[in-house]
Amino acid sequence: MSEVTDLTVIEIKPEQAPVLYVAGGLDAYLEQIRQAVNEVPDLSTKKGRDRVASLAAQVSRSKTAIEKPGREYLKRLKEAVRPAEAEIKRFVDACDELRDATRRPLTEWEAEQERIKAEEAMNALHAEALEMNIKFDQELAAKFEADHEMALLMNKDFDRDREEQRRLAEQARREHEERIKREAAEQARRDAEAKHKAEIEAAAR
Template sequence: MSEVTDLVVIEKSNAMAVFTTKEQLDPLIEKIEKEARSLVPDVTTRKGRDAIASMAHKVARSKTYIDNAGKDLVAELKALPKQIDESRRIVRERLDALKDEVRRPLTEWEAEQERIAAEKAAEEERMRIEAEEKAALEALKKQFESDHEMALLMNEKFDRDAQEKSEQAERQRIAHEENLKRQAAEQAKREMEEKAERERAEAARRESELKLKADQAERDRVAAEQKAEADRKAAAEKAEREKQEAIAAEKRKAQEAADKVRREAEAKEAARLAEEKRIADEAAAREADVKHRKAVGTEIVNALTSNTSITRDQAIEVLAALKDGLIPRTKINY
C-alpha cells in the first residue's frame, strides 16, 4: 500500500479502519467524488477533453489503488475477508459509476463527432455526385447547343425533337439529383438509427454486465458467509479436539508422573529393604564370625590346658597374644 494516487492516500496503519468502518470509507469515496465532480467538463477544446480523460483515469487509478489496498489487507487479515471484500465491492461499483459519470461528456462528444463525421462524409459524397452530374449536364448542354446550331439548318420538326430531348434530359437530371439527395438523407438517417441502436445495445450490455456483477457479488457474499460459517465450525471442532487432546495429554502426563513417583517409591523401598538385608546379613556374618572365633579360641584354650601344664587363665593370655600377633611365626587359622 505504498502507492500514492492523485486523489486519495491510505496509510497502512489506518487501512483497517478505512475498510471496516463506513464512517472512514464514505469520506474517502466522497473526497474522490468531490474532486472528480469539481471538474467543469469542456469538450469544445483539446485541453478540456484531455482534462476529462485525465480525471476519469485518476478515478480509475484511485479505484484500483483502494481495491489493491483492500486486497493487501485481506491477505494480512484473514479474519476479516467478508467486510473488506464488501468494502472493495462498494469502491469498485461506485468508482466505476463515477468514472462513467465523469467521462460521459467526453463519450457523448465523441459520439457526436462520429455522427458529424458521418454526415460530413455523406454530404461530401452527395456534392461529388452533384459535381459529376453537373459536369455531365454541362457537356450535354454543350452537345445540345452544337446540335441546335446544326438544327437551324434542319426543319421545324427536328427542332421540336431536339427541344423535347433537352427537356427530357433536364427532367432526368432534376430527378437524378432529387434521388441522390433522398438517398443521402436516407443513408444519414440509417446511420444515425444504427448508431442509436448500437448505443442502446451497448447500454443494455453494460446494464446486463452490472447486473451479472451484482449477482456474482451476491453469490460471492453468500459463499463467503458459508465459508466463514464452515471455517467457524471447523475452528470450533478443532478447538474442541485440541481441548480433548490437551486434557488427555494432561491425564497421561499426570499418570506418567504418578507412575514415576510410584516407581521411585518402589525403588527407594527396594533399596531400603536391600540395605536392611545387607546390614542384617553383615550383622549375622559378624555374629557368626564371633561365634566361630569364640569356638576356635575355646578349642585352643582347651588344647593348651589339656596338653600343657598352664592354667586356663594362662591359656587365655596365650590366646590373646596369638590373636594380637605377639608370638612370632604363629597364626590362628579360623
C-alpha cells in the first residue's frame, strides 16, 4: 500500500469478551492488523526505516490491547469456577471416603483370605519338606542296612575262604606226613629184607 495508515486504537469492553474470546472470535482483529501493516516502506530512507519500526510497535500495542482484556476475562472465569471446583472436590473426597469405608469389610476379608491362603501354602511346603526328609532318612537307613548286610556277607565269604584254605593246608600236611611215614616204612622193609638176604647168604657160605 502506498497510502500511509495507522492502526485504529483497539478497545475491547468487558461485555464483548464472551463472544470474542472463543474459537475464531479474534480473526477480524487479526485481519485488521494484517491490513494495517500491509505496506513496504523504503528502507533506504530514514523515514522508511522509522515507518517499519512504527508498524511493528503498532502490532505490539494491538496485541496488548486484545490480550490484556482477554487475560482479565480468563481471570474472572477462573474466579467464577473456583467455588464450583471446591465444591466438586469436597463432594469427590467425601464419596471416596464413603466408598473406602463401605468396602473396608470386604477389603479386610480379602486380606484375611490371602493371609490364610499364604499360610496354607506355607504349611503345605513344610509338610512336603518334612515328607521328603522322612523319605530321605528311610532311603539312607535302607542303604546303610544293605551296605551292612553286604559287609556281613563279604565277611562270611572271607571267613569261609579262610577256613577252606586252612582245611586244605591241614589236609596237605597230613598227606605229606603220611607219605613220609609210608616211604619210611617202605625203606625199613627194604632194609630188613636186604639184611635178611645178606644173613642167609652169609650162612650159606
